[in-house]
Amino acid sequence: MPGPFIEDAQIDHARKLAEEIVNPIFDLIRRNTTVSTERTVLRFFGISGAGARGVPLANLMVDKLKAAGVLNKGAAYWYGRALHLGAKSPLEAVEKLTALPTDKLGALPPEQEQNLREEVRAEARAAMEDMKSRIAQREELRKQFPMSPAPHKYVIVATGNIYDDVDQARAAAQAGADVIAVIRSTAQSLLDYVPHGATTEGYGGTYATQENFRIMREALDEESRKLKRYIQLTNYSSGLCMSEIAFCAAYEKLDMLLNDAMYGILFRDINMRRTFIDQYFSRRICAMAGIIINTGEDNYITTADAYDAAHTVIASQFINECFAKRAGLKDWQLGIGHSYEIDPYRDDTLLLELSQAMLVRRCFPDAPLKYMPPTKHKETDIFFSHAYDVMADLVAIWTRQGIQLLGMMTEAMHTPLLADRYVALKSASYIHRAARGIDEEFTVREDGKIANRAREVFGQAMKLLQECRDEGMVAAIGKGHFGDVKREETGGKGLDGVLEKAPDYFNPFLELLEAA
Amino acid sequence: MVKPSKQIIRPYGDRRDDGVVQLSFTLPVPLSEKAKEAAAVFAKKMGFSDVKVAAAERAADNYTFFVVYARSGMYLDYAEIDVPEVIVKKMSFDDLNAFIKEKVGRRIVVFGACTGTDTHTVGIDAILNMKGYAGDYGLERYPGFEAYNLGSQVPNEDLIKKALAKNADAILVSQVVTQRDVHKDNSRQFIDAAKAAGIHGKVQLLLGGPRVDHKLALELGFDAGFGPGTKPSDVANYIVHALLKKEGKEPHGMHYQGEPT
Numbered sequence: 001m002p003g004p005f006i007e008d009a010q011i012d013h014a015r016k017l018a019e020e021i022v023n024p025i026f027d028l029i030r031r032n033t034t035v036s037t038e039r040t041v042l043r044f045f046g047i048s049g050a051g052a053r054g055v056p057l058a059n060l061m062v063d064k065l066k067a068a069g070v071l072n073k074g075a076a077y078w079y080g081r082a083l084h085l086g087a088k089s090p091l092e093a094v095e096k097l098t099a100l101p102t103d104k105l106g107a108l109p110p111e112q113e114q115n116l117r118e119e120v121r122a123e124a125r126a127a128m129e130d131m132k133s134r135i136a137q138r139e140e141l142r143k144q145f146p147m148s149p150a151p152h153k154y155v156i157v158a159t160g161n162i163y164d165d166v167d168q169a170r171a172a173a174q175a176g177a178d179v180i181a182v183i184r185s186t187a188q189s190l191l192d193y194v195p196h197g198a199t200t201e202g203y204g205g206t207y208a209t210q211e212n213f214r215i216m217r218e219a220l221d222e223e224s225r226k227l228k229r230y231i232q233l234t235n236y237s238s239g240l241c242m243s244e245i246a247f248c249a250a251y252e253k254l255d256m257l258l259n260d261a262m263y264g265i266l267f268r269d270i271n272m273r274r275t276f277i278d279q280y281f282s283r284r285i286c287a288m289a290g291i292i293i294n295t296g297e298d299n300y301i302t303t304a305d306a307y308d309a310a311h312t313v314i315a316s317q318f319i320n321e322c323f324a325k326r327a328g329l330k331d332w333q334l335g336i337g338h339s340y341e342i343d344p345y346r347d348d349t350l351l352l353e354l355s356q357a358m359l360v361r362r363c364f365p366d367a368p369l370k371y372m373p374p375t376k377h378k379e380t381d382i383f384f385s386h387a388y389d390v391m392a393d394l395v396a397i398w399t400r401q402g403i404q405l406l407g408m409m410t411e412a413m414h415t416p417l418l419a420d421r422y423v424a425l426k427s428a429s430y431i432h433r434a435a436r437g438i439d440e441e442f443t444v445r446e447d448g449k450i451a452n453r454a455r456e457v458f459g460q461a462m463k464l465l466q467e468c469r470d471e472g473m474v475a476a477i478g479k480g481h482f483g484d485v486k487r488e489e490t491g492g493k494g495l496d497g498v499l500e501k502a503p504d505y506f507n508p509f510l511e512l513l514e515a516a
Numbered sequence: 517m518v519k520p521s522k523q524i525i526r527p528y529g530d531r532r533d534d535g536v537v538q539l540s541f542t543l544p545v546p547l548s549e550k551a552k553e554a555a556a557v558f559a560k561k562m563g564f565s566d567v568k569v570a571a572a573e574r575a576a577d578n579y580t581f582f583v584v585y586a587r588s589g590m591y592l593d594y595a596e597i598d599v600p601e602v603i604v605k606k607m608s609f610d611d612l613n614a615f616i617k618e619k620v621g622r623r624i625v626v627f628g629a630c631t632g633t634d635t636h637t638v639g640i641d642a643i644l645n646m647k648g649y650a651g652d653y654g655l656e657r658y659p660g661f662e663a664y665n666l667g668s669q670v671p672n673e674d675l676i677k678k679a680l681a682k683n684a685d686a687i688l689v690s691q692v693v694t695q696r697d698v699h700k701d702n703s704r705q706f707i708d709a710a711k712a713a714g715i716h717g718k719v720q721l722l723l724g725g726p727r728v729d730h731k732l733a734l735e736l737g738f739d740a741g742f743g744p745g746t747k748p749s750d751v752a753n754y755i756v757h758a759l760l761k762k763e764g765k766e767p768h769g770m771h772y773q774g775e776p777t
Contacts, residue, residue, distance in 0.1 A: 170576070170577075171575065171576030171577075171578075171579055172576070174576040174577050175575055175576050186633050186634060186693050186698075187633040187669060190669070203633065203693055203698050204693040204698075269667070269669075302638060302641075303637065303641055303645070304647070305647045308647075343650070343651065345650065345651055375638070376638060376642075376649075377649075377650060379745070380744045380745060412726060412744060413726060413744065414726070414727075417542070418542050418575060418576070418579055418581075419540065419541070419542045419575055419579075419581040422542075422573065422575035422576070422579075422581050423581075426573075484645070
């Protein structure tokens with residue numbers, strides 16, 4: 001690892017500041033639940049179907065409970081009550097309960113209440129065991145067919161049709177891809193439900209549905225066996241359904257998820273409270289399921305300037321890490337996001353990019369990290385664009401990135417052609433092969449441009465963390481400190497889906513996940 | 517005007533009029549000698565001669581990627597290419613601000629957003645945000661402009677309503693996602709909404725995006741379109757000249773550098 005640049009004590013201090021920033025938000029998280037959290041609970045119990053016009057049953061049931069003003073006791077409790085009404089299937093449970101008049105929803109005698117909870121807990125444990133056995137299958141396959149060495153080459157498919165996506169994903173895997181991401185349909189993050197079933201129409205991407213996850217994972221399992229190399233699958237747990245997507249991904253054995261504690265707030269204008277509460281449960285699920293999360297700090301420097309706002313990336317990474325650790329995620333699961341986005345017409349940009357990537361590596365030595373390619377300053381001259389991407393390949397191997405999104409030479413033009421992925425994979429493989437271990441050969445001088453820039457950025461990041469600590473996270477976001485985007489605590493979408501928990505709120509899955 | 521004499525040109529590889537072009541494409545077949553021949557046949561069918569399949573690579577089990585060099589017998593008369601003559605030079609940041617102060621005499625109000633379901637603000641941000649793009653300042657930085665960037669997923673009606681409330685001179689609509697022509701559908705809806713609000717033909721309506729060009733924008737009912745590579749200063753220059761033309765302070769036939777065509 002080239003140069004420490006920053007003293008350990010300073011990094012420890014940054015972590016401490018992040019903890020102090022995040023602490024007050026955990027009061028909010030403990031006191032409240034959301035409609036999407038409660039829908040996730042129902043999905044755990046097997047309520048994954050859809051009713052008339054494709055409305056998910058989980059939505060039907062949660063909406064009914066919310067309208068009756070009783071959702072604050074937890075959907076798990078009402079699931080138990082529904083079973084006591086003699087329901088023989090999850091579907092029937094939904095129907096029984098949603099047919100009940102509101103005045104029939106009062107508390108039971110204490111002993112019955114206690115028994116009901118114990119029964120539901122037992123069922124939750126069984127559901128969790130089922131989930132874990134599915135994840136064990138994935139672990140088995142990973143053991144049988146080890147992955148290529150890092151950086152894992154990550155490419156995107158985005159046809160809108162899951163079956164076309166499968167063809168492109170297989171082709172990418174055959175050309176050397178290690179991770180396949182299926183980009184979601186535009187604006188799915190703003191849907192307050194997870195669409196149902198296999199989908200063949202999408203805009204700018206393909207809907208994330210449990211069935212689409214299953215179809216793609218099955219194809220990649222087959223491809224992994226054929227190539228004798230495990231191919232990872234990732235999707236996006238962001239927006240209004242973070243924890244439901246996390247559940248679907250865990251159940252269908254996905255390997256990674258984009259999951260950021262603040263991305264939805266900043267870039268999708270989703271309400272702050274909603275996001276903070278949802279991210280916690282979603283990350284608890286990822287922690288249990290051995291899913292690597294990818295955070296979205298790289299997005300800050302597509303809106304703000306990558307040179308001027310470099311410190312906001314670092315500050316946010318410490319905050320995201322803290323949220324993640326508090327949700328039980330381990331270092332190996334933290335694909336902390338950053339990117340190669342400094343304007344290439346400046347001087348010294350290779351040094352500046354190396355400095356930033358080395359700084360991230362220095363701050364998070366045990367995390368895989370997720371490195372993004374240039375996008376903002378991409379040009380339609382594909383030959384320049386290709387050369388530009390190759391520099392990011394070099395920085396990725398030099399700073400031991402775990403996950404590297406490959407730049408596409410036709411970025412800024414159209415969704416990648418099949419050949420674009422091939423060309424990117426071929427050259428990234430070349431650079432990784434050519435320069436592996438380069439960090440051990442070159443020592444970066446402690447008094448040079450790279451080290452000085454890293455110290456400067458880290459210093460600014462500390463200042464920003466200090467400010468977030470003093471003023472609070474909410475005020476910091478309100479001032480536009482992250483990504484130049486300003487958001488209010490009660491603004492944005494989805495606030496009406498936040499509920500204060502009743503004193504007897506019940507969520508056996510949260511209990512299990514927190515006890516793990 | 518005197519009609520210029522003929523000026524016949526062909527692509528230039530490494531010698532005048534050699535007609536050399538480079539192509540790359542993928543065929544959905546496994547790599548083989550037959551596949552290479554298929555690539556050559558394809559190039560010949562396109563009218564090329566001296567076809568050289570420089571690279572045939574296994575892009576995946578059932579896909580082969582080709583790089584091909586070939587000659588084209590096509591030529592054109594450059595003299596007949598008709599593009600409006602540049603009269604006024606494109607103005608720099610400082611010159612344009614001074615020009616606005618002198619000719620317009622007030623700040624020009626501009627609203628922009630990604631409308632409809634589009635969440636990709638990279639285009640509108642590049643044009644409007646302070647920082648701009650590729651070293652070219654965004655409209656927010658110009659003292660001569662009062663720029664409002666409403667961000668992504670803004671309903672067309674909201675954008676129009678907000679722009680009207682501030683007496684906007686120009687509205688910029690950015691459309692990045694183009695799958696299944698969603699950008700065209702949404703752009704048409706914007707124009708319908710603009711007509712309903714009575715601002716069509718009054719407020720400058722500009723469309724931008726990676727798959728947008730001036731011609732498409734005109735077809736859809738916009739005043740101008742800006743495609744990939746557009747700098748904020750291109751948009752700024754356009755808005756100023758269009759405003760002056762509307763106010764009768766510049767002749768309609770006047771052309772300037774960087775004008776969308």
